[in-house]
Amino acid sequence: MEKTNNDFVKWKNIIFEKFGAIFGLLFLVIALSFLSPYFLTVNNITNVLQQASINALVASGMLLAILTAGIDLSVGSVLALAISIGGISIVNYGINPVIGILIVLAVGAAAGLINGLLLTKLNLPHPFISTLAMMNVARGLALIVTDASPVSGLPEWIQFIGNGYIGQIPFSFILVIAVAIFFHFFLNKTTLGRHIYAVGGNPEAARLSGIDTKKVLTWVYTISGIMAGMGGIVLMGRVNAAYPNAGLMYELDAIAAVIIGGASFLGGVGTIWGTLIGAMIIAVIRNGLNLLGVAASLQTVVLGIVIIVAVYIDVLRRKKA
């Protein structure tokens, strides 16, 4: 009996913590349903899920960085580098596409690992700097390895990852849900996951309690790199090519998703579900405004305002608590 009660309180808290994000999403969905007759159609909803996928995957990695009070500015560039190398391996070197996909993830992991080591071994003062450097390096390398032109001619089934459906549900979104469930357990049930929260919440206390902060941080950036790679695989499937200019400004969308999803820039607070909802909110806003024929320039203005509103709701909530 007591356990059920505890569970109830826990779930209530979780829902409460997501208050702004979930209600924001509901508000948008209801408002857009009234404003556009095309919004709440099966075809359009599946589009939105598909359009949210890449950002949701990249933002999952970003969440880890932000949970440790850090940031990963390199995700967009790492995505481009990973798919460039993966794409070239498959198309130009005839490597088995399954291995090519693993190469994409491995390149992401390697770039992320370097981000982590720059932070923990060279003791660069803030991940802003190490990942800013990686952002430039990875983008440049992506242009070099592809000779600055797109790599096309990928096998059909890779397109399925980006454009395919299982029933009515886009495969890319099923991937997102699988990743979110994995992250949920990873963050809540594993030692490393809990340590990520601890390092972000209070690094000094974390270190005193014997947590190997540096190891945790290295893992965080490595996983962020892997998630950038995974977002890249979906993107490759979507556009049927790997190209070195892919993922420009994706770091900003990922950060926005994490922040709208209720994570704190100060670290230690945030959930994978919040981030997922954050990514959905961004996709819904873009999609809804497209349906209403609002120009791209005005869309960025709206997105900016939404970020401020989301964070302000968060500020108000914390004040009350």
Next chain:
Amino acid sequence: MKKLFFLFIALTLVLGLTITVSADSHANEEYRISVVLKATNSDYWKSVQAGAEQAAEDYGVEVSVVGPSNETQVMQQINLLEDQISRQVDGLVVAPLRPAAAKTVLEKAVNRGIPVITIDTDADFKGKISFAGTGNFQAAQKAGNYMAEKLGGEGEIAIVRGAAGDYVHDQRVDGFLDAISDTNIKAVSIQPADSQRGQAVSVMQNILQTYPNIEGVYGTNDEMALGALRALKSANADEGMTVIGFDGSPDAIKSIRNGGLTATVKQDSYNIGYMGVELMVKTLNGEEVPEVVPVPTKIINKDNVDESIKELRKAFSRERLEDVFGKDVIEEVLD
């Protein structure tokens, strides 16, 4: 709670405002045609938009012109295309950023019974109705030929181009190089300046350090050509130099008129937009349309510069042109 309430009110207002701003043309016209451009932030695309809107007015159809925030946002354009399919428009006129990437979504449109016409850049997909434009490659060949003519078939030149990996600028470089390949003109330096005037100034300064003997510069857009020209002027190296731009923007045309730039390549952007919508209306009316409608490209130089200012008036307001060229020039040319 009170504050939360106000936030919701504010959010509703913002949303409402964007709707009012955007929903200005919801007349009860016959066809709803969507024109998806590569971007909407440059004079070139504004001129395409003006053409499309004029055609909409002439034919009495509803046209919405949209595009991603800039020409590198391939993914954003694909999302935009999907959303037009969701809107169940009657016809789709597209300038694809990356033809291969847009294939899936364009075929999806065709499968849902939405006719698709490409403009500016052609794409290969099942069920395409028509293409209106010349393409950057062919237009750039004209620039190459003109450069060859100006330099008498030999000499060193430099190219200042858009960002590495930008498809449009790849085409503009490749077409130019193709045209000069059978002359003795040598492109000694090809440097990216990310399509920006300011960056082109420093890029050109650096090129001059290494290659002081160049006789010509080709910028893959007018902004960069103007930036390069500024660098040449401040190094006193502009005398006898041939500087060719691309796009035919008002600023470039002004510079040509004042003896700055030598020439610029102008794709007839206004007509590309107009044609796209016109072809779509004909298709929707059940008329046969040609598979390819070439829209001519021309070189603007000192000889035809005044005529090109008249052309600009189609796409730009008189006030805008007066701001660029000055009241007296506009009066002299237009009146």
